[in-house]
Amino acid sequence: MIVNLKICGVGGQGVITTGIIASEAGISRGLNVVMSEIHGLAQRGGAVSVDIRFGDALGSMIPENRCDILVALEPVEALRNVSRIKEGGLALIGAERIPPISLGISGKEYPDVESVLKENYPGMRYLMVNSDEIAKQAGNPRTSNTVILGAAIATGVLPVDLQDVMRALDSRFTGEMLESNKKALGLGAKLVTV
Amino acid sequence: MLKPENLADNMTGEVAFLLGNEAVARGLVESGVRVATTYPGTPSSEVGDTIARFARKSGIYFQYSVNEKVAYEIAYAASLSGKRSFTFMKVVGMNVAADSLMTSAYTGVEAGLVIMTADDPSMFSSQNEQDNRHFSDLAHIPLIEPSSPQEAKDFLKHAFELSEAEKLPVLFRTTTRVSHQRAPVTFGDVASGSGKSTFKRNIPQYLPFQPYSSRMKNELMEKMARISRFSDETVLNQLERKGSGKTGVIVSGAAYGPLIDVVNEHDLDVSILKLGLVNPLPEKLVLEFLGNHKEVVVVEELDPFVETKIRSLAQMNGITTSITGKLDGVFPSSFEYTQNVIAGSLSKILPVDAEHVDAKPHTEIPSRPPVMCPGCPHRGTYYAVKRAVGMSKIENVIYPSDIGCYSLGVFEPFEMSDVLLSMGSSIGTAQGFALSAGQTVISFIGDSTFFHAGMPSLVNAVHNGAKMILVILDNAVTAMTGQQPNPGSSMGSLGDPAPYARIEDLVASAGVEKISIVDPFDIKSTMRAVTEGLHFDGLSVIIARRECAIYADQKKKKIAPLVPYYVDKDKCTSCRNCVEKFSCPAISVDSGTVSIDPKLCDGCGLCSEIYVCPFRAIKSVEA
Ligand code: SF4
Ligand code: SF4
Numbered sequence: 001m002i003v004n005l006k007i008c009g010v011g012g013q014g015v016i017t018t019g020i021i022a023s024e025a026g027i028s029r030g031l032n033v034v035m036s037e038i039h040g041l042a043q044r045g046g047a048v049s050v051d052i053r054f055g056d057a058l059g060s061m062i063p064e065n066r067c068d069i070l071v072a073l074e075p076v077e078a079l080r081n082v083s084r085i086k087e088g089g090l091a092l093i094g095a096e097r098i099p100p101i102s103l104g105i106s107g108k109e110y111p112d113v114e115s116v117l118k119e120n121y122p123g124m125r126y127l128m129v130n131s132d133e134i135a136k137q138a139g140n141p142r143t144s145n146t147v148i149l150g151a152a153i154a155t156g157v158l159p160v161d162l163q164d165v166m167r168a169l170d171s172r173f174t175g176e177m178l179e180s181n182k183k184a185l186g187l188g189a190k191l192v193t194v
Numbered sequence: 195m196l197k198p199e200n201l202a203d204n205m206t207g208e209v210a211f212l213l214g215n216e217a218v219a220r221g222l223v224e225s226g227v228r229v230a231t232t233y234p235g236t237p238s239s240e241v242g243d244t245i246a247r248f249a250r251k252s253g254i255y256f257q258y259s260v261n262e263k264v265a266y267e268i269a270y271a272a273s274l275s276g277k278r279s280f281t282f283m284k285v286v287g288m289n290v291a292a293d294s295l296m297t298s299a300y301t302g303v304e305a306g307l308v309i310m311t312a313d314d315p316s317m318f319s320s321q322n323e324q325d326n327r328h329f330s331d332l333a334h335i336p337l338i339e340p341s342s343p344q345e346a347k348d349f350l351k352h353a354f355e356l357s358e359a360e361k362l363p364v365l366f367r368t369t370t371r372v373s374h375q376r377a378p379v380t381f382g383d384v385a386s387g388s389g390k391s392t393f394k395r396n397i398p399q400y401l402p403f404q405p406y407s408s409r410m411k412n413e414l415m416e417k418m419a420r421i422s423r424f425s426d427e428t429v430l431n432q433l434e435r436k437g438s439g440k441t442g443v444i445v446s447g448a449a450y451g452p453l454i455d456v457v458n459e460h461d462l463d464v465s466i467l468k469l470g471l472v473n474p475l476p477e478k479l480v481l482e483f484l485g486n487h488k489e490v491v492v493v494e495e496l497d498p499f500v501e502t503k504i505r506s507l508a509q510m511n512g513i514t515t516s517i518t519g520k521l522d523g524v525f526p527s528s529f530e531y532t533q534n535v536i537a538g539s540l541s542k543i544l545p546v547d548a549e550h551v552d553a554k555p556h557t558e559i560p561s562r563p564p565v566m567c568p569g570c571p572h573r574g575t576y577y578a579v580k581r582a583v584g585m586s587k588i589e590n591v592i593y594p595s596d597i598g599c600y601s602l603g604v605f606e607p608f609e610m611s612d613v614l615l616s617m618g619s620s621i622g623t624a625q626g627f628a629l630s631a632g633q634t635v636i637s638f639i640g641d642s643t644f645f646h647a648g649m650p651s652l653v654n655a656v657h658n659g660a661k662m663i664l665v666i667l668d669n670a671v672t673a674m675t676g677q678q679p680n681p682g683s684s685m686g687s688l689g690d691p692a693p694y695a696r697i698e699d700l701v702a703s704a705g706v707e708k709i710s711i712v713d714p715f716d717i718k719s720t721m722r723a724v725t726e727g728l729h730f731d732g733l734s735v736i737i738a739r740r741e742c743a744i745y746a747d748q749k750k751k752k753i754a755p756l757v758p759y760y761v762d763k764d765k766c767t768s769c770r771n772c773v774e775k776f777s778c779p780a781i782s783v784d785s786g787t788v789s790i791d792p793k794l795c796d797g798c799g800l801c802s803e804i805y806v807c808p809f810r811a812i813k814s815v816e817a
Contacts, residue, residue: 037374042564058454116557
């Protein structure tokens with residue numbers, strides 16, 4: 001069994017941290033997990049993604065068109081990576097936009113991501129998550145990644161459950177950060193009913 | 195989650211989810227290393243970031259050196275003094291260290307000395323994808339290649355043992371997908387460092403003069419011949435899988451993981467010989483493997499390094515087993531090997547149906563090239579230089595650039611980078627243009643890069659009368675790799691206060707007569723300095739000094755939160771200058787309205803300057 005999770009976003013959004021939390025959830029349940037990161041040239045603001053593979057994989061990169069579930073922390077970055085999702089796969093997309101400077105320079109508008117998805121990937125199941133809003137409800141705007149992760153876990157596609165992620169959060173955060181992250185995870189999970 | 199500062203603790207048998215580079219750092223602890231040195235470079239940087247966190251606690255001496263050559267020399271001398279030593283660098287850093295490495299193979303070492311190169315197939319963050327395994331042939335030193343974080347840690351121990359047994363430096367090669375892969379890693383015992391630590395003078399052994407040199411060369415070749423026999427016995431080289439005997443695969447390094455994925459998925463009937471000690475080749479093992487199979491496939495990234503050796507071994511032994519690899523065009527010699535690449539190549543010879551997959555997006559997507567951070571001082575420097583040059587009406591200015599965050603000035607909106615080769619090359623190429631092209635030359639170099647390889651070039655420029663402007667972007671740290679200290683930083687390798695070199699003094703003592711020091715957040719003064727330089731008949735140096743935004747934030751956040759700026763809708767005329775010409779990633783336009791994302795804004799205030807917003811529409815939230 002191999003389940004492939006890709007997480008993408010913009011440098012500074014916490015793509016790698018989110019990846020580690022998801023991976024450690026798998027490890028805590030005794031699964032093999034490998035994760036691949038590409039750091040790129042920029043410290044902040046470039047496109048970032050990680051590949052995570054749960055199960056019997058040795059290569060850390062997800063083969064093309066084999067991604068079971070895409071977690072995109074930013075809509076344009078979702079577009080950049082959707083083509084890697086396999087037939088019948090899913091995408092969870094954070095709705096908050098970070099327009100790349102290339103748009104400002106060229107004078108082009110930020111694309112309407114939902115209609116692009118509907119037009120080019122008909123039948124693909126995705127969920128736009130107002131993660132920033134929900135993160136505020138959780139008490140900390142910096143937990144929006146955890147909101148989306150919660151939604152991803154609730155789809156049941158990944159071989160980890162909320163308890164596993166809670167354990168991973170426990171070992172990483174303390175105090176208010178831990179509480180808000182746990183809350184964010186739960187609120188995110190509620191967005192998805194299977 | 196295991197904190198980096200605890201990575202040196204005693205925890206035999208425990209498992210942690212580690213980055214390959216963190217596993218290397220742990221490997222040092224398990225190998226009893228006493229001295230570690232580096233010049234930071236992706237994809238090797240996290241090794242140093244990790245060691246720096248536990249160095250004090252574990253008693254390892256750690257240093258960010260000025261460049262890879264110095265780093266290697268320090269480790270070499272520490273080894274001669276009886277301390278196990280380790281030096282690590284990114285792929286192109288080896289070119290810098292090579293000068294000393296080559297001769298150190300002749301003299302040999304005392305305590306174990308391992309040099310790690312983090313190669314970068316597909317060039318995710320390097321200017322070329324040179325295959326540094328060749329250095330092991332060039333220097334006649336053994337080469338060990340791990341394929342996963344676990345092996346990165348475990349093989350290191352073998353590398354030190356081998357180095358110490360044969361008194362020869364060992365080359366340890368990772369690639370991006372090993373260094374930047376995370377996987378569960380099981381810990382071994384913490385080793386105590388070797389006790390003795392003295393240097394014993396031994397001129398015939400350490401001084402590469404004749405008649406000693408010839409003897410040294412003979413000894414070196416004897417050592418490699420011995421290691422060649424050891425290569426047949428070591429656990430690093432293993433028959434991993436036994437098939438029915440038709441096809442065998444010989445694999446090394448990062449290609450191993452994806453290869454196994456493909457073999458498993460397609461249920462291929464193959465034997466697999468996995469090489470960890472790649473050079474010298476385990477000749478007996480390979481000959482036996484060749485003899486036991488009708489065809490043998492060699493799977494390795496980049497150059498046909500192993501394949502060439504195997505082919506010549508087969509030829510010398512009259513073996514007719516068919517050998518497949520890159521030289522017969524089946525596998526590619528460029529870029530990393532993904533499962534898709536391996537399956538595609540194997541499909542030419544084995545029952546692998548490589549589905550044709552097209553993972554290209556179906557639609558046009560706005561590009562998001564790497565950018566300088568919000569609040570980055572370099573944005574101010576580039577903006578000011580571009581404006582000053584524009585006002586001067588001087589055309590066809592040549593901009594040699596260098597390695598660092600400011601390399602990103604090549605992208606829109608600045609596009610101020612014409613050539614870039616290597617660390618420090620901006621100053622050398624600038625001199626060449628100044629004397630050959632008859633155009634104005636403005637070159638850019640960062641503080642760390644200046645110390646690394648720029649200083650000799652500047653001395654050369656002064657002495658030979660080059661006419662050029664050199665802009666030194668001094669942001670106090672080695673920023674692009676994660677804010678490591680350099681000799682110009684007021685903190686040392688472990689974050690403690692340290693004495694530092696003053697760039698203006700170095701430049702002045704090189705003989706530069708025109709030096710200006712400006713704050714890149716003061717656009718007006720920076721422009722003035724550039725204008726003066728443009729009219730100066732000679733070499734002028736502008737030091738644009740302001741701390742890297744991320745580094746400054748790390749310090750500042752402890753004291754006060756960042757206060758963002760905003761766009762006053764009543765004053766903003768949508769002229770878009772801030773978006774098109776200045777392009778801080780925190781500023782964007784949506785349906786004609788310019789706004790600043792308070793989550794991204796660093797609060798630097800540079801965009802509120804009249805040179806960026808002529809209508810004074812950008813203001814501090816606090817004011
Ligand atoms: S890391 Fe520092 S120097 Fe590099 S782009 Fe960001 S602010 Fe600028
Ligand atoms: S103040 Fe202006 S230039 Fe500075 S980070 Fe904020 S938006 Fe960017």
